Amino acid sequence: MPKKDHYVIIGNGPAGNKAADVLRENDRNARITILSDEHFSFYYRHKLCDFMSGVIDEDTLKVKFYKEYKEKNIRLRLGQRVEKIDPDSKTLFLKHMEKLRYTKLILAVGSAPRVLPSLLRYKDYFTFMSNYNDAANVKSMLENIKNPIVIGGDLIGINFIKMLSRLKKKATFFMYYKSFWPFDLDIKKADAIRLSLEKNNIKTISGDPVKTISRRDADYIIETESGREIEGDALFSFMGRIPNIQFIKGSGIDTERGILVNEYLQANYKDIYACGDCAQIYNLELKDYWISIGWENSILQGEVAAYNLLGEHRIIKPMSKKIFNVEGIKVKTSWWNQLKT
């Protein structure tokens, strides 16, 4: 009897989950395993602010509960970090020294926080808010924080600082509008956003970048290019997101800014696909690669990757631009969806 296929998906976000569901619906027999280095089951990342501030509890944060995987005969392995991939022997090397074989692999490993090159040397000072662990950490810090500083050019950062303001924290926002993410702002729109935040009692600094960051006892001291000094008892960074591909480099799987895949989401090995935030996708019309970071686009890509892994030839196309409302200001973005919290 031929051995069963073992489809392994690295990543338990929207892309990985959609891919697993499509694989199961179309192949009742295969073994399907999802690996995630997080300990918390599939959750809504855009609701992390509400979770931190106590508006919703852990269960409301979850998209899917463990029993739903069991019902579909999908094996969910949480807290399992893949350290290395050997595509030639189709083996994954996990952090705890286990080797796991696959017949076909889907990489749905998402994105990580970006740090602007000019601020990279201060990376260790920053607190990030990217996943459940980070949110739980920030939740425990919130009670003691009085005057936090948020540095960023990022929509998640705006939501975060508004949450701090609702909690009556005296927050300062360093707005890097030139690298605002996931869209570019011109100075007029950036100014309108700044004014709106200031109406909410959020001190917003734009056009005066950070020159140095230092520590004074437990506090962070920021000196700006114009010589201003701002002091805060916590320092958060929100500067956009980049594909999470560090552990894939050197495996033989082609990467550049993300994991390089063709229009079918197939990598340079025929049994490996990549989807969601981690993928850098070739577009036949543009004759160039594109990356999309966003929830709904990740679901769409997870679906396409799974069907193609099963033998179809579905082409993924970039999503059309959307109009977004940020602080009452209309901006355009290609991938990000305005999700309800």
Ligand SMILES: Cc1cc2nc3c(=O)[nH]c(=O)nc-3n(C[C@H](O)[C@H](O)[C@H](O)COP(=O)(O)OP(=O)(O)OC[C@H]3O[C@@H](n4cnc5c(N)ncnc54)[C@H](O)[C@@H]3O)c2cc1C
């Ligand atoms: C705070 C926040 C707010 C957001 N708000 C919005 C919004 O309003 N609208 C919107 O469209 N998008 C939003 N996003 C972006 C959206 O959440 C992502 O685009 C989406 O989650 C990407 O899905 P994904 O499946 O590609 O990856 P992810 O959801 O990032 O999942 C990646 C998975 O891979 C796992 N993983 C990574 N490396 C390894 C490894 N080596 N071994 C094992 N497992 C690994 C991770 O543990 C995780 O389970 C937000 C993101 C954040 C962080």
